[in-house]
Amino acid sequence: MFVDGTSDVLPCEMRVLRFARLVCACLLCVFAVLAPAICSAKADTSTVPAHVTEIAPGVFVHTGAHELFTPENAGDISNTGFIIGNEAVAVVDTGGSRAVGLALKAAIRARTSLPIKYVINTHMHPDHVFGNAAFVSDNPEFIGHYKLAHALAARKDQYLQANKPLLGDAFEGVEIIPPARSIEGVAILDLGNRKLRVEAHSTAHTDNDLTVTDEQTATMFMGDLLFSGHVPVVDGSIKGWLALMDRLAAEKISRVVPGHGPPEMPWPDALLAQKRYLDELVTQIRDYIERGVPLSQAAREIGVDEKQAWVLFDDFNARNVSAAFAELEWE
Numbered sequence: 065m066f067v068d069g070t071s072d073v074l075p076c077e078m079r080v081l082r083f084a085r086l087v088c089a090c091l092l093c094v095f096a097v098l099a100p101a102i103c104s105a106k107a108d109t110s111t112v113p114a115h116v117t118e119i120a121p122g123v124f125v126h127t128g129a130h131e132l133f134t135p136e137n138a139g140d141i142s143n144t145g146f147i148i149g150n151e152a153v154a155v156v157d158t159g160g161s162r163a164v165g166l167a168l169k170a171a172i173r174a175r176t177s178l179p180i181k182y183v184i185n186t187h188m189h190p191d192h193v194f195g196n197a198a199f200v201s202d203n204p205e206f207i208g209h210y211k212l213a214h215a216l217a218a219r220k221d222q223y224l225q226a227n228k229p230l231l232g233d234a235f236e237g238v239e240i241i242p243p244a245r246s247i248e249g250v251a252i253l254d255l256g257n258r259k260l261r262v263e264a265h266s267t268a269h270t271d272n273d274l275t276v277t278d279e280q281t282a283t284m285f286m287g288d289l290l291f292s293g294h295v296p297v298v299d300g301s302i303k304g305w306l307a308l309m310d311r312l313a314a315e316k317i318s319r320v321v322p323g324h325g326p327p328e329m330p331w332p333d334a335l336l337a338q339k340r341y342l343d344e345l346v347t348q349i350r351d352y353i354e355r356g357v358p359l360s361q362a363a364r365e366i367g368v369d370e371k372q373a374w375v376l377f378d379d380f381n382a383r384n385v386s387a388a389f390a391e392l393e394w395e
């Protein structure tokens with residue numbers, strides 16, 4: 065084949081020279097393509113893997129601290145996990161920073177080299193989605209509730225601005241990555257002889273809550289539809305949440321993973337404390353509304369009997385009362 069009009073009559077030395085140049089050019093191209101991958105692979109392997117618990121065969125959970133974002137915890141304040149099938153891995157939530165996501169990925173890579181096919185976000189809150197950026201280089205399908213993309217777009221600026229000073233250096237590399245695939249109703253994901261049932265719910269903790277159930281082990285990741293230890297946070301509908309809990313309680317599952325709390329909890333007893341707290345808020349708020357007590361007083365007084373039962377109570381209870389008050393006022 066002719067490279068140009070003269071290549072068939074080149075002297076031997078020139079052909080060798082031209083061949084050597086071609087080889088050099090090819091090597092440079094290969095290096096240019098591979099170098100970033102090699103560098104990022106190095107960066108990944110230098111990350112300390114997150115501590116994870118295998119709560120059922122092939123189902124791993126990392127638990128975050130019951131804290132607000134600080135530079136010290138680097139956003140590691142919520143539960144994340146992954147499920148390994150025969151052909152692929154699914155990640156459920158990515159933590160509150162790219163660093164937390166990278167540590168989770170390192171924990172995955174310590175156990176399998178299978179591709180990370182899905183990254184599922186259970187809902188919009190920064191402590192569950194800020195780690196998404198750590199997985200972009202794996203080219204997974206990002207999956208969320210059909211209302212997640214809109215919710216993230218609406219809050220993106222606020223989430224980034226408000227959390228940058230809280231995370232400090234750990235804010236580095238944080239990106240809002242919306243789902244490429246939106247779930248309405250139920251979808252089944254296949255990890256290779258292992259099916260995950262992903263279900264989008266009506267408004268409860270937020271308006272974009274999703275559960276992920278590993279059918280093989282009857283393990284359900286609940287995201288923040290379930291809090292344990294950490295006081296529940298109402299950012300959707302308190303009535304919707306209580307109704308959803310009643311419906312989910314009938315599901316035949318073996319164990320659940322809360323969005324905040326231990327790696328696994330028994331079902332349906334896992335719901336009891338959260339239901340008690342939310343029921344208490346609803347009962348008291350209805351009473352306060354009926355008596356015409358103003359919100360400012362209600363926010364100070366309602367729920368205080370629950371204070372000892374929960375971590376971060378003072379950070380969220382008054383806000384919960386305000387949100388629920390606004391909802392129940394219009395009954």
Ligand SMILES: [Zn+2]
Nearest residue numbers: 187189269288
């Ligand atoms: Zn949440």
